Amino acid sequence: MSDLHFPLEHVAVAGKGAGASPARITVSELRPTxxxxxxxxxxxxxxxxxxxxxxxxxxxxxxxxxxxxxxxxxxxxxxxxxxxxxxxxxxxxxxxxxxxxxxxxxxxxLSHARAGVRVEGDPVVEILQKGIAIDFHTSVFPHGKAAQASLEALSALVHRRDETVFDLYVFRGFGLSLWHWVTDAALEYGYRVGDPVG
Missing domain, CATH: 3.30.70.1520 (Heterotetrameric sarcosine oxidase)
Structure with missing residues (x-):
């Protein structure tokens, strides 16, 4: 297999951020091999x-x-x-x-065919509910759940890893769209870019 090149390397720069301060959300690129x-x-x-x-x-x-x-x-x-x-x-x-x-x-x-973003922080559910029509209450969608969902015009696989930690996966060509959607939705809470995960 040829070397993996992750589609968000140029935007998912650790330490960057925007929006309200102090930031309450961390957004990181997922880089599984x-x-x-x-x-x-x-x-x-x-x-x-x-x-x-x-x-x-x-x-x-x-x-x-x-x-x-x-x-x-x-x-x-x-x-x-x-x-x-x-x-x-x-x-x-x-x-x-x-x-x-x-x-x-x-x-x-599918290693070359997917892009992923981890979103974590206390207001993560409020951010995701801006674009995903899933009931994220822990009695309905507890950690350890994964579902395919529509996020605006994207099809995303949503995996709840913990109460305030979600992984989102899309087709690789939509990775930048996912990144922009998440960071825009997080602005009111403030976000920082975390280290790549993987």
């Missing part, structure tokens, strides 16, 4: 979930829209039998592709 989609067949789903959990070192999500993470390793179930594995572990695609036979799962490397 591996973003892999694994599609299981109905009859192999249990096997695939078990193998993914072993490789990723996290419990396999059981229900649609569930996500599990340890440190910067995340495993999300985005549709029945469709898993997204996100990690800073190089070579994850090759490892998973070698582990599954075609009749067990389809493994696709």
């Amino acid at each position: 591996s973003f892999v989609q694994v599609g299981a067949w109905p009859e192999t789903n249990e096997l695939v979930a078990s193998e993914l959990a072993a490789v990723m070192g996290v419990e396999a999500p059981k229900a649609y829209c569930d996500a599990r993470h340890v440190d910067e390793r995340s495993l999300m179930l985005t549709a029945p039998g469709r898993y997204l594995a996100v990690s800073n572990r190089p070579g994850l695609h090759a490892e998973l592709a070698a582990r599954f036979k075609p009749e067990e799962a389809c493994v696709t490397d």
Whole structure:
């Protein structure tokens, strides 16, 4: 695989910021080295979930829209039998592709195809609700949830890592649009750019 070039390197400069002071929001570019989609067949789903959990070192999500993470390793179930594995572990695609036979799962490397932003801070829900029609109350969307959602004209994968920490992923070509939307929405609370995550 060729070297990864992250799409927000030129704007996600740590230490920069804008808006109200002191800043209450931190915005950082997500830079995982591996973003892999694994599609299981109905009859192999249990096997695939078990193998993914072993490789990723996290419990396999059981229900649609569930996500599990340890440190910067995340495993999300985005549709029945469709898993997204996100990690800073190089070579994850090759490892998973070698582990599954075609009749067990389809493994696709999306590492060059996604851009991601982490948004964290006390008013993070208020910021996201400016553009995402999801009820983010913790009784409905607790940490460990992930869902595909519309954000303005973008399609974004939203992963709640903690009560005040969200990861947002979009197709790579929309990464700059996502960055501008998030930083604009955060202006009233003030934001600072954090170190890249990954």
